[in-house]
Structure formats: C-alpha cells, structure tokens
Amino acid sequence: MPIGKQQRDATDGATERKPRALIVYGSSSGTTQKVAEAIVEGLVEEGAEASAIRFDRLALAPGRVAKADLIGVGSPTYFLRPPVYMTDFLNKLPSLAGKRAFVFCTAGMDRPGETLERLHAGLEARGAKGVDARWFRSSMSYWPHRKRGLGNPAGLPDEEQLARARAWGQHLASAQQLPERAPDPVSLATRWKARLVGNAKLRRAVFPGVELHVPPCTGYGQCLSRCSFEALVRVADAEIPIFDRSRCAQCLECVSVCPRGAITSDSRVKEWISTLSYRLGVH
Numbered sequence: 498m499p500i501g502k503q504q505r506d507a508t509d510g511a512t513e514r515k516p517r518a519l520i521v522y523g524s525s526s527g528t529t530q531k532v533a534e535a536i537v538e539g540l541v542e543e544g545a546e547a548s549a550i551r552f553d554r555l556a557l558a559p560g561r562v563a564k565a566d567l568i569g570v571g572s573p574t575y576f577l578r579p580p581v582y583m584t585d586f587l588n589k590l591p592s593l594a595g596k597r598a599f600v601f602c603t604a605g606m607d608r609p610g611e612t613l614e615r616l617h618a619g620l621e622a623r624g625a626k627g628v629d630a631r632w633f634r635s636s637m638s639y640w641p642h643r644k645r646g647l648g649n650p651a652g653l654p655d656e657e658q659l660a661r662a663r664a665w666g667q668h669l670a671s672a673q674q675l676p677e678r679a680p681d682p683v684s685l686a687t688r689w690k691a692r693l694v695g696n697a698k699l700r701r702a703v704f705p706g707v708e709l710h711v712p713p714c715t716g717y718g719q720c721l722s723r724c725s726f727e728a729l730v731r732v733a734d735a736e737i738p739i740f741d742r743s744r745c746a747q748c749l750e751c752v753s754v755c756p757r758g759a760i761t762s763d764s765r766v767k768e769w770i771s772t773l774s775y776r777l778g779v780h
C-alpha cells in the first residue's frame with residue numbers, strides 16, 4: 498500500500514498538522530472556479546483538508562469559515578477591480594483573526610489592475626495574516642471583446658496555469674508560516690484607469706449596457722442564473738424577468754447566453770468605444 502504524505506511525515510517524526518483550507522470564489526463563466534479547484538487539488542495532494550465553495554453558497558454553510566485555518570478568496574477581474582459581488586462578500590466576511598490566508602484572481606486580458614490589492618486589503622482588514630497573492634491568465638469573458646477576438650483566447654486557464662495553481666496549493670499546504678506577500682505594486686497609470694472605468698456612472702455612459710426586448714423574450718430564464726448581480730430577476734409568478742439597470746455591472750453575460758437574442762447591448766457606439774478603450778490599454 499502506498500504510504501501517504503501525512504503518514505510519511507509521521508514516520509519521519511515530523512508530524513506537522515496540515516491545514517484545513519477553505520477557498521471561496523466568485524465566478525460567472527467558470528474560469529476562476531477551475532483555478533480554485535486546481536489549488537484545492539494541490540492542497541489535498543500535500544495532505545491538507547481542502548474544499549472550494551462559491552461565495553453565494555457560503556451563506557448556506559456559515560460554520561465553514563470558522564472551521565478553516567487557511568482561507569483563500571478568488572475572484573475574476575472586472576474593469577481592473579474585483580466585481581461588486583466580491584467586494585460585498587468581503588465586507589460581510591466574519592473575523593479572520595489568526596487565520597492564514599491567500600487571494601487570487603483571474604484576468605482575461607492579463608490586466609488584473611487593482612484586483613489582487615483590493616482582495617488582499619479586504620482579508621487583512623478582517624484580521625487574516627500572511628496573505629499570499631497570485632493571479633492567473635484566463636480566457637476573455639467580456640462579451641463585447643470576446644466576440645471581436647480581443648483579450649486572451651478561449652481555453653485558458655490551460656494546463657500550464659492549472660499546474661501553477663496546483664503547485665501553489667502544495668506550497669500553501671506545506672508552509673507553516675506564510676511569508677507576507679503583498680501583490681505587485683500597481684502603477685499610477687493603472688490606478689487612474691481603474692478609477693475611470695470603476696466609476697459606475699461614467700461606465701454606464703461610456704460602456705455598453707443591456708437592453709431586454711419583450712418579445713422575443715419568452716421568460717426562458719437562462720440569463721437569470723448567469724447574472725451574478727441580481728440585475729435580472731423573476732418576480733413572483735411573472736414569466737418575463739425584470740431588468741434592474743442600477744444593479745447591472747455591464748458584464749453582458751446575459752447577452753451571450755440568451756438563446757432568443759432577446760437581450761442585446763444597448764449601443765453600437767458604446768461597443769465601439771469599449772473596443773477603442775481596449776486598444777488604448779484603458780481596459
């Protein structure tokens with residue numbers, strides 16, 4: 498019978514207790530989830546107890562954060578920052594005093610901007626210590642860019658990125674003390690870009706938003722499960738979803754999934770501006 502890592506440590510006399518790790522992630526199109534699962538694999542390979550859960554399911558299992566001694570938080574990058582649902586989640590996290598932690602993000606144009614820094618600061622503010630930070634290349638989920646072939650290609654995170662994630666998981670399981678690792682410094686130019694595109698009012702004016710057309714919407718509802726912002730919701734028994742523009746983060750995920758083409762981007766001019774902003778490196 499093959500000897501397990503923890504047993505081997507025990508026979509070597511080095512019975513270090515492996516961490517109980519919990520990764521909480523946000524993910525609209527599944528890439529951050531893949532990275533989270535690869536980190537879990539790495540942790541488990543090194544003998545840690547580890548699992549990953551989507552941020553919105555954590556409310557159903559509130560005790561899980563308390564039981565973990567190593568907490569990871571993962572997020573996509575939206576407009577050079579974590580999406581609003583992740584910021585809200587961080588603000589509601591219970592105290593992490595005394596827990597080791599790590600943060601990671603995915604970026605579909607290799608421009609994570611302030612995302613890691615903000616996640617890092619969020620966990621430190623909850624009292625976590627030794628917060629480690631990494632970002633991973635992923636495919637581009639922003640619909641206006643995706644349909645024009647801008648940003649990273651499909652198929653990311655590839656095996657190379659997932660191997661990095663697994664190796665990091667192994668490292669996290671073994672390191673008794675995580676050295677404090679601040680995210681790479683963010684340049685002044687990136688800070689200004691993040692401030693510009695992170696401003697919801699300005700973004701609504703300049704970047705494409707969403708229009709829901711009834712008909713052809715028949716209430717099929719695929720958009721509801723893809724909207725992480727509760728901007729599209731079904732009210733009571735009404736068949737047609739309600740669209741709340743004020744909650745919309747303009748990810749346009751709903752546009753990409755509606756089988757009837759009932760949700761469209763609200764302006765071709767804004768799509769053009771968004772493409773130009775990509776070419777100029779603003780977003």
Ligand SMILES: Cc1cc2nc3c(=O)[nH]c(=O)nc-3n(C[C@H](O)[C@H](O)[C@H](O)COP(=O)(O)O)c2cc1C
Nearest residue numbers: 525526527528529573574576577604605606608638
């Ligand atoms: C609204 C929106 C804005 C985005 N902004 C950025 C960005 O500023 N920089 C970047 O590198 N990627 C950006 N992306 C790409 C996503 O960060 C990337 O595709 C991510 O891996 C998606 O994660 P998920 O599949 O877990 O939802 C953006 C995607 C969307 C939908």
